[in-house]
Structure formats: structure tokens, C-alpha cells
Amino acid sequence: MLIFDKRTNTLEQRAYEYTLQDVTEPNLYRQLYNYDEVPKIPFNHRRVPMRPPENIWITDSTFRDGQQAREPYTVEQIVHLYKLLHRLSGPKGIIRQCEFFLYTKKDKEAVNRCLELGYEFPEITGWIRAVKGDFQLVKEMKLKETGILASCSDYHIFKKLKLTRKQAMEQFLSIVKSALEEGIRPRVHLEDITRADFYGFVVPFAIELKKLSDESGVPIKVRACDTLGFGVSYPGVALPRSVPGIIYGLWHHAGIPSENLEWHGHNDFHKVVANAGTAWLYGCSGVNCTLLGIGERTGNCPLEAMVFEYAALRGTMDGMDPSVITEIAEYYKREIKYKIPPMTPLVGRDFNFTRAGIHADGLLKDEEIYNAFNTEKLLNRPVVVAVSEHSGIAGLTFWVNRYFNLKGDQAIDKKDPRLQTLKEWVDQQYQEGRNTVIGDEELEEALQTVCPELWGELSGK
Numbered sequence: 391m392l393i394f395d396k397r398t399n400t401l402e403q404r405a406y407e408y409t410l411q412d413v414t415e416p417n418l419y420r421q422l423y424n425y426d427e428v429p430k431i432p433f434n435h436r437r438v439p440m441r442p443p444e445n446i447w448i449t450d451s452t453f454r455d456g457q458q459a460r461e462p463y464t465v466e467q468i469v470h471l472y473k474l475l476h477r478l479s480g481p482k483g484i485i486r487q488c489e490f491f492l493y494t495k496k497d498k499e500a501v502n503r504c505l506e507l508g509y510e511f512p513e514i515t516g517w518i519r520a521v522k523g524d525f526q527l528v529k530e531m532k533l534k535e536t537g538i539l540a541s542c543s544d545y546h547i548f549k550k551l552k553l554t555r556k557q558a559m560e561q562f563l564s565i566v567k568s569a570l571e572e573g574i575r576p577r578v579h580l581e582d583i584t585r586a587d588f589y590g591f592v593v594p595f596a597i598e599l600k601k602l603s604d605e606s607g608v609p610i611k612v613r614a615c616d617t618l619g620f621g622v623s624y625p626g627v628a629l630p631r632s633v634p635g636i637i638y639g640l641w642h643h644a645g646i647p648s649e650n651l652e653w654h655g656h657n658d659f660h661k662v663v664a665n666a667g668t669a670w671l672y673g674c675s676g677v678n679c680t681l682l683g684i685g686e687r688t689g690n691c692p693l694e695a696m697v698f699e700y701a702a703l704r705g706t707m708d709g710m711d712p713s714v715i716t717e718i719a720e721y722y723k724r725e726i727k728y729k730i731p732p733m734t735p736l737v738g739r740d741f742n743f744t745r746a747g748i749h750a751d752g753l754l755k756d757e758e759i760y761n762a763f764n765t766e767k768l769l770n771r772p773v774v775v776a777v778s779e780h781s782g783i784a785g786l787t788f789w790v791n792r793y794f795n796l797k798g799d800q801a802i803d804k805k806d807p808r809l810q811t812l813k814e815w816v817d818q819q820y821q822e823g824r825n826t827v828i829g830d831e832e833l834e835e836a837l838q839t840v841c842p843e844l845w846g847e848l849s850g851k
Contacts, residue, residue, distance in 0.1 A: 397441070408597065408643060411590035412556040416544030419585060419630065429620060429659075434628040438638035441673040443648035446704075447486040448696050449678045450475060451654070453500070454489045454517045454537075455690055456680040460728070467726060468500040469507075471681065474718050475693075476509045480709030483511030484700060485693070486676065489537055492516045492527040501531050515577065520565045525572045535575040537613065538565055542592050543582035555591050563598055570606045577611040579654070584620035588629045588639060596644035603650075611650045612640060613678065616665065619658030619688065623668035633665045637672040652676035657688040666691045667699050681718060682730065682737060694718070694736050713770040736769065743774045777828045779820035783813050790837075793830060794848045808844040815840050 391404045422430045452475075453468055463471070472488060479485035488504075491497040504514055516536035518524035528536045540562040541547060547558045562578070569576040578599060586592050596612055603610040614636055621633045629635045637653070640646045653669035653676070655662045666677040683692035694715045701707045719737035722728040732740040742765045757764075757773055766772040775781065775788045787804040796802060802809065815836050816828065828836075838845040 398439075408589050408593040410555060410559060410594040411587065412554055413544075413587075413590070414554075416548035417587050417590070418544060422631070423585060423620075431622050431624070431631060432628040433624075433626045435626040436628075436635075437625055438634050438642075438672065440634075440671050441638075441641075441648075442671050442703075443673060443675045445649070446670045446675050446677075446700065447484050448693060448700065449487040449489070449652060449676050450485060450512055450680065450693055451489050451678050451685070451690060452680045452693070454491055455654075455685045457491065459685050459687070459689065462496070463500075463726070465496055465500045465503060469503045470721065470725075471718070472504045472509075472512075473507070474714055474721065475512055475681075476507070478697065478711055478714040478718070479511050480707070480711060482709045484697075484708055484710050485512045487515050487535070488512040489515045489517045492518065492524075492531055498531065501533075505532075520562060522565060522568045525568060525574060528574050529572060533574070535577055535611075536569065537577045537579050538562075538569065539581055540565075540578050540595075541581040542595065543586040544591075545585055546582050547591075555587075559591070559595050559598065562595070563602070566599065566602060566610065570602065570608055575608055575611070577613055577652070579613045579615050581615045582617040583614045583636060584616045584618070584630050586630055588636065589643075592636075593639055593643045596640055596646055600645045609650050611652060612644075612646050613652040613654050613676075614640065614669070614674070616653070616655040619656040619661065621655055621661060621665040623661065623664050633668045634672040637669050637674045641673045648673050648675045650675075652678055654678040655691050656686060657683065657690070662689070662691045663695045663699065666696055667703065670699075670703065682722060682728070682734070684728075692736075698736065712768045716769050716771055742771060777816060777833060779817070779824075781816070783809055786813055786816065789833065790848070793834070796848075802844075802848075806844075808841050811840050812837055812844075 392401050393404055395402045422432060452471065453463065457463060475485055475488065490501050492501065501514060513535070514533060516528045516531065516533045518527060518536050518538060520539050541551060541558070547553055547555055551558060553561065566576045566578060580586070580592060583592060599610050599612060620631050622631045623633045627635070637651065640651055641648060651674040653666055653674050655665045662683070666679070669677055677691060677696055679693035679696050680690040681693050683689040683695070697710055697712055697715065700710070715736060719730060723730060730738050732738045735741050742761055761773045772792060775785050775792065777785055777789050783804050786809055787802055790796070790809070791801045819828065
């Protein structure tokens with residue numbers, strides 16, 4: 391069959407339609423996933439075309455997947471974080487949706503409190519098991535869309551569900567049909583897609599979903615879930631681990647439009663951000679994330695990372711307010727009592743923090759030398775220098791100018807002899823056995839004691 395593709399403006403040959411392969415024994419890809427060895431990354435050197443959608447966006451799973459990895463949030467915490475997500479999203483709604491649990495009294499109260507805010511974005515959606523009775527929960531909350539779990543690897547179909555592929559597909563399709571009958575927009579979560587038989591189950595299942603969508607006129611979304619973080623973005627990598635191959639196959643072979651495709655990754659092998667960006671580039675409009683990447687095991691894709699990835703790929707924040715990211719991080723530390731690892735990019739205490747004297751000297755000459763971007767402008771996080779035995783006079787100079795907000799002609803030069811006295815005080819601290827950095831309050835007190843003239847000038851006293 392020949393089809394003229396309006397996007398590529400060429401005739402494309404569709405010679406084969408994939409149908410379900412109802413095997414008697416599970417395909418566990420043991421050549422890749424030998425449980426006693428590191429998972430292998432195979433290549434077949436087949437490359438698929440990069441096809442970024444016209445519109446890309448972020449969706450959030452903080453209040454679903456993010457709550458499966460930590461103590462559940464309180465209702466007040468959920469409402470506050472939802473407000474911050476709304477502000478971060480901006481007027482264009484780049485953070486398109488948030489998904490919520492619907493099972494407990496607390497879940498329902500949180501959803502109702504967020505709905506009362508009346509925000510268009512992020513849209514509030516549900517998440518349910520593949521059980522018909524759960525649709526009543528979605529209807530009671532008056533939600534338009536819900537996620538539905540549909541495990542697609544033979545690990546899950548044969549070992550967990552104890553079904554055949556045909557039985558699993560029939561069960562999942564019946565649940566999707568029930569959602570359509572209830573007037574609910576289904577979002578089908580293809581769990582464990584990076585260990586699934588892509589052409590033997592995933593594509594045939596997605597084709598059936600596309601048929602249901604066409605018949606009903608309701609857009610059925612497909613979320614590709616890299617449940618164990620096996621996804622790989624390298625060119626020419628083979629399925630089932632290929633992120634480009636998975637996204638290409640879903641839109642090209644199954645016909646799922648980009649706006650109905652979503653990627654959900656985990657960070658078991660440190661690939662979660664690269665895989666999410668790759669999903670965007672190869673035709674997936676949505677990438678599913680959590681705040682600070684908090685989620686099962688190693689976590690999900692950090693939402694704040696994809697805010698910056700969006701701006702890097704599109705050349706604009708499109709109305710998003712990245713300074714809210716710092717407010718979110720502060721709220722987690724202050725109110726939720728969550729300990730963010732200090733070196734975590736964008737949100738950690740030390741992500742734009744330097745201790746090395748040679749780096750401080752570079753920052754003193756020009757902040758761009760050792761700071762990746764204007765963290766003060768974009769995140770309301772000015773670059774920080776820690777004073778230690780390695781800081782030297784340059785580090786002390788940078789600290790004084792930053793702490794007292796001295797710029798231009800007002801800035802203290804590192805050749806100012808009064809700083810030498812302060813440096814001698816710092817050196818003495820470490821000669822006496824100190825092994826920790828010196829805090830701002832300590833330095834201010836030392837400056838007042840050993841350099842009273844400079845202190846008076848800087849403080850105006």
C-alpha cells in the first residue's frame with residue numbers, strides 16, 4: 391500500500407500490517423536481560439527519522455508515581471505544589487497535565503481542592519487500575535481523562551497477570567471500551583515497554599487502540615512506560631531498548647498521532663533526561679515527569695530538567711517561569727523536610743557553588759567562565775563561592791562582593807591589602823585543624839573583628 395505523507399511530501403510504502411503474535415512461551419529477551427549480568431545494549435544499525443512534533447509539552451506524575459516512593463504528601467502540600475506547577479507552566483500551559491490517585495479520602499480531597507482553583511493548566515487527570523469498577527471513581531471526581539495500566543511485556547503478561555497475549559489484549563481493550571462508554575478519555579499506560587515484544591504485541595495493540603479512537607472520535611492517548619529504565623537513545627540501537635524505535639513505531643506503524651503519545655521514563659541507568667528529550671525529537675509530544683525526579687526506585691524524569699530541555703530545544707521558555715523551580719526546591723526543604731542531594735542540578739544547594747580558588751578567580755573575572763548560565767536571572771540563584779582552605783584571596787574577594795552585593799566600580803579588588811588580613815584569619819582556621827567550609831555568618835563576624843575598617847565601609851556602619 392502506498393500513502394502520500396504530507397509531512398515528508400513523499401510516497402511511503404506500507405507493506406505490512408502488524409498483527410498479534412499469541413505465543414505459547416514468553417519472550418523474555420534473555421540475550422539482553424540475563425538477570426545475573428548487566429543488561430546488554432544491542433545494535434542493528436537501523437536508524438529511524440527524527441520527527442519533532444509541532445508542539446511538545448510536559449506532564450506531571452508527582453502526585454501519583456511521585457507518591458509511590460516517599461511518605462504521601464498532605465492535602466495542603468499537594469495544593470501548594472499544584473499552585474507552583476501552575477505558575478511554572480506559564481500562560482501557554484507547557485506543563486499540560488497532572489495525574490492523581492483517586493482511591494482514598496485524602497486523594498479525593500486533594501483533587502477537589504485543586505479543581506476548585508479553576509486552572510486550565512495543568513489539567514487534573516486520574517490514574518486507575520485496569521478494573522471497570524474504578525471508572526466510577528473518575529466519574530465521581532468529574533475528570534475528563536484517566537490513565538489506565540496496561541502491562542505489555544511478557545514478564546508482566548505471563549508472570550504477573552498469568553494471561554496469554556491475546557487474553558491480555560482483550561482485557562485491556564475491554565477496559566478502554568468501558569472508559570469510552572463512560573465518556574472518559576483513556577490514557578493507556580504501556581507498562582514495561584522496553585522489555586516487550588514490540589512488533590508481536592505493542593504495535594498490534596496500539597493499532598487496535600487507534601481503531602477504537604477512530605470509531606469513537608475520542609483521542610486515546612498512549613503512554614510508553616520505560617518502567618525499569620532500560621531505554622537507550624543511541625543511534626542504531628535495536629528494539630526493544632531503542633527510544634527512537636519505540637516512538638517511531640508507535641506513530642509510523644500504529645498510526646498514533648504525536649499529540650496522543652507520551653513518554654514515561656525511570657532513571658535506573660542514568661538515562662532518564664536524555665531518553666525524554668529523545669522521545670520529543672522522534673515524534674512524542676508529551677514527556678511525563680515528577681518534581682525533583684522523585685519516583686519509584688531511582689526516580690522519574692525530573693520535571694525541572696525538562697523545563698530547561700524544552701527551552702534548549704525550542705529556544706524559548708514559552709512563558710514558563712523557571713524561577714519557580716527554586717521556590718519548589720525551597721518548599722521541599724522547608725515544609726516537606728525532603729533532603730535534596732546538594733549536587734542535584736538546578737535545585738541542589740551546591741549546583742552553582744564552587745570551593746576551588748582557581749574557579750573563584752575565574753568567576754571574579756567573569757561569571758560566565760565557571761557558571762553554566764545566568765542562574766541568578768533564570769532561577770533566582772546567584773552563583774556562590776564557599777570559603778575554605780583552597781579558596782585563596784580570589785575566593786574571599788568573590789565572597790565579599792557577592793555577600794555585600796558590590797558590583798562595577800563598587801566591587802572590591804582582590805589586590806586590596808585589607809583582604810590579606812581576612813585571608814590570614816582563614817588560613818589560621820585550617821592550620822588549627824578545621825576541615826569544614828566557613829559559613830557566611832562566621833566570615834561576617836571575622837571581617838568585623840579583624841578588618842573593622844573594611845567592615846565599616848561595606849556595612850555602612
